[in-house]
Amino acid sequence: MSTQRNYYRMTGRVQNVGFRWTVRQLAESLGLTGRVRNRRDGSVEMELQGSPAALNKLIKNLVEEQTFIRIDDTYSEPLPLVDDEKGLMVRF
Template structure:
């Protein structure tokens, strides 16, 4: 495995109640990235994505588009410290 990076993203728009987290998990598994996704009380979805840079960037691109039924308005991305997740999980609402 090459260099691993982790990114935290807050996704704003119509992103709750549309299967966003489940679709994100499926996409993450397809791309081979790990991390998690959860709804936030403010109506956004928060994610952390970890993996090799090209795969993380592909996942961030997917987050910017979202699944059918969503309407992503904005994705704010910040660097995070890799923590060695072994899967992509759906977490409880924060």
């Protein structure tokens, strides 16, 4: 199984709605690692690493299955893998 790491920046109703904690819970359940943090411009950015299927499942869940989160736009780009990363860090 291949592993990839992607950077994501999402805009919409993504702050003050439990977005980062939702990402953490989903990432842990899918075996993803990385980090997520709020940006001063009101967006949220993430670096996530894992299988392409797990990454796609997390993004699909955020876009389609969350009640309080509304994603208007998503930017993503591939990143180099990070070796020996453990868990998902929520930054403030």
